[in-house]
Ligand SMILES: NC(=O)c1ccc[n+]([C@@H]2O[C@H](COP(=O)([O-])OP(=O)(O)OC[C@H]3O[C@@H](n4cnc5c(N)ncnc54)[C@H](OP(=O)(O)O)[C@@H]3O)[C@@H](O)[C@H]2O)c1
């Protein structure tokens with residue numbers, strides 16, 4: 001570092017779980033950061049709603065301000081860790097228009113209004129970095145955006161929501177039902193008081209949209225993502241998964257085929273020996289398949305103030321380095337013109353679990369219905385009950401629309417008492 | 430991409446396993462690469478020893494040349510995939526001095542002569558990228574160099590050599606001895622005719638040096654790395670590991686403590702439920718512990734022409750983007766002034782396996798020897814034999830020098846028949 005380098009001024013917007021740790025690390029590691037950036041890194045201020053709220057001891061009270069615009073206008077780098085759409089969006093746009101670099105952890109905003117932000121960054125030649133927006137501390141945005149830039153990503157499967165992974169894990173290991181586990185998770189602070197964004201799959205869907213956009217060089221927004229949460233998963237589903245050598249994970253799936261791009265979030269059966277099956281509790285993992293690289297997996301802590309701050313700081317070093325020494329990170333790459341497929345056109349495998357009358361000919365009748373929609377049966381497993389039998393049929397790859405039509409027919413034939421559940425399968429050959 | 434952008438000229442030095450795939454992908458994906466770089470990417474030539482050797486159909490024969498200097502002097506980006514020290518070193522220096530960007534997969538050269546290359550790159554303000562030099566297709570250099578630039582890496586544990594991982598895996602699953610497995614691996618092409626660099630740990634040591642340099646912001650060369658291969662690992666060691674709930678992996682270990690930095694490669698006991706324990710066959714994985722991010726793991730294919738080419742291409746896109754649009758990647762970060770510790774100062778845990786006479790008082794005598802050197806015993810496991818007993822003592826963390834002195838004493842007491850093996854333990858609390 002040349003001793004005369006002007007300091008890079010960093011504004012932090014938001015000082016909650018993540019912001020507090022970003023501020024702490026920025027101050028504590030100032031000399032290391034300066035050496036890595038090539039110039040001193042200076043906290044120019046922290047924007048919060050209420051400057052009088054008591055804060056963590058690591059937060060310098062005199063840096064707090066409620067004048068966001070003045071702070072943004074006097075900083076080289078703006079770190080947005082407030083969350084929500086507004087005023088985050090307006091402040092980020094204001095920063096980018098000034099040519100300031102922006103680092104954000106805001107997956108909701110990126111997945112909903114990313115296009116506008118990417119365009120503003122591009123127009124101003126400004127950096128927009130967002131490693132922390134997907135899978136917390138895990139470096140995944142930079143690897144997909146840069147390391148795999150010479151490859152063709154064909155599929156991403158991600159365990160990207162710690163709350164749902166914890167809930168499914170507890171249901172699996174303790175045999176408990178969904179409601180009991182969620183209540184306990186709330187009590188322990190592993191689930192929010194209003195857990196909808198997590199258990200409904202919306203948080204994972206935002207991350208899926210961001211990953212798909214990066215991987216496929218194409219804009220994919222949250223509205224392009226089919227989203228099904230874990231609220232309907234039962235203890236019986238889990239037991240049946242265990243029976244068939246699988247575990248249930250809420251997966252973010254993004255895949256590219258000749259037909260187009262499919263991006264979706266749903267509870268998914270994963271074979272027990274798949275690398276994603278072993279991802280426990282609040283950990284996240286992203287499994288990537290690329291034409292040349294083959295299978296890759298990235299694993300680590302997906303949330304939490306300190307781990308997430310690590311990802312934010314990594315981005316700060318990159319953009320501050322550009323401010324101090326010139327250069328710029330990659331622009332949004334959105335040249336691809338692939339069709340984003342509706343869920344009905346997605347191709348995957350399924351496990352259909354149902355109750356059938358305990359009499360001869362039933363399996364033939366069921367098999368005929370699958371065949372009539374061109375859905376191949378890969379395996380059948382019977383689980384005897386009283387006066388009825390439980391059946392788990394695993395299919396070959398089939399179109400979602402064909403599977404839906406099959407299930408509709410199963411529901412109206414007297415060869416089936418009840419269709420208990422339909423779960424998609426990923427990660428099996 | 431503006432249609433008037435001048436093409437970025439790429440020279441490829443070497444056209445073997447990796448080079449052939451780099452050339453193929455460069456040509457096949459030219460239009461995708463141009464979109465990602467922001468300018469056309471043009472193969473300016475391929476340097477080989479013998480231009481008349483028959484090549485893969487993907488290699489354009491008229492691009493082959495045996496005039497490396499002319500090729501280097503007429504290119505914007507030089508991709509070195511020849512291997513070896515010379516002429517790779519001289520050609521890379523020549524390219525950097527001209528201000529050309531360099532992408533290399535050459536771990537041996539980086540670990541031995543990296544300092545000179547980094548300085549040349551810095552002096553010329555040129556990019557020097559080397560993702561493919563560590564763990565093939567796995568993005569690990571960029572994550573450590575950039576994503577974790579705002580964090581403090583405390584430890585790296587890597588399964589970074591596929592050949593040795595395959596050999597240890599086969600010994601474990603088939604109960605075979607080292608020599609039998611290596612012979613079979615050579616027959617199948619999984620091990621080189623001369624496997625010394627792999628089984629002796631030197632390949633892993635080069636990667637350990639590169640990773641440690643990046644992680645600790647400090648130059649660590651191959652001579653700083655303690656290196657012990659797998660040639661002495663026996664079927665009995667593997668059986669004993671299984672007995673105690675562990676697997677044996679050849680690990681590259683780089684850790685930073687208050688005392689300094691320790692970098693080493695050796696066969697290591699890893700608990701069966703550690704994420705690294707499940708890394709099978711030719712796969713590689715790098716486990717990273719950082720103060721804020723916590724535990725991270727990166728997993729994928731560590732070698733092979735096509736996977737390795739993916740990493741090379743990712744680097745080509747980064748440096749070509751800088752050539753086309755301005756900017757530069759991070760400089761070498763080597764500001765830290767930590768002591769690189771000798772192996773005798775390393776702290777870790779150990780499993781000492783020995784044969785003792787089958788009589789009372791033996792355990793007390795053995796325990797006294799450990800205690801006299803301040804080495805705490807964590808657990809003892811007895812395995813009965815005929816006229817003697819097998820003992821496995823697992824220790825608490827201790828200094829390597831204290832453990833060596835302990836073993837020396839064990840070897841000279843009549844309370845011990847023979848010390849069969851000493852293996853270090855990582856990944857246990
Ligand atoms: N928490 C995680 O583990 C995690 C992980 C990855 C990504 N993220 C993302 O990081 C961002 C921040 O998350 P968080 O958990 O740190 O949130 P948080 O704890 O709720 O903190 C939000 C902070 O932003 C401030 N803020 C919010 N709305 C504001 C407004 N309208 N005007 C002014 N200040 C406002 C709040 O100010 P007051 O303090 O005055 O209320 C508070 O300091 C979100 O985008 C989230 O998705 C979080």
Ligand SMILES: NC(=O)c1ccc[n+]([C@@H]2O[C@H](COP(=O)([O-])OP(=O)(O)OC[C@H]3O[C@@H](n4cnc5c(N)ncnc54)[C@H](OP(=O)(O)O)[C@@H]3O)[C@@H](O)[C@H]2O)c1
Nearest residue numbers: 443444445446447477478479510511512534535732733737
């Ligand atoms: N193979 C892998 O899986 C892998 C993985 C990661 C990193 N790497 C690294 O990638 C590099 C290349 O490995 P590789 O497996 O592709 O090697 P390789 O198959 O032996 O190919 C080496 C190529 O370089 C050329 N070459 C070698 N020495 C030369 C010299 N003195 N003058 C001119 N040309 C020379 C050879 O020319 P001719 O064809 O005329 O003989 C050949 O085309 C090495 O640094 C290696 O460590 C390899």
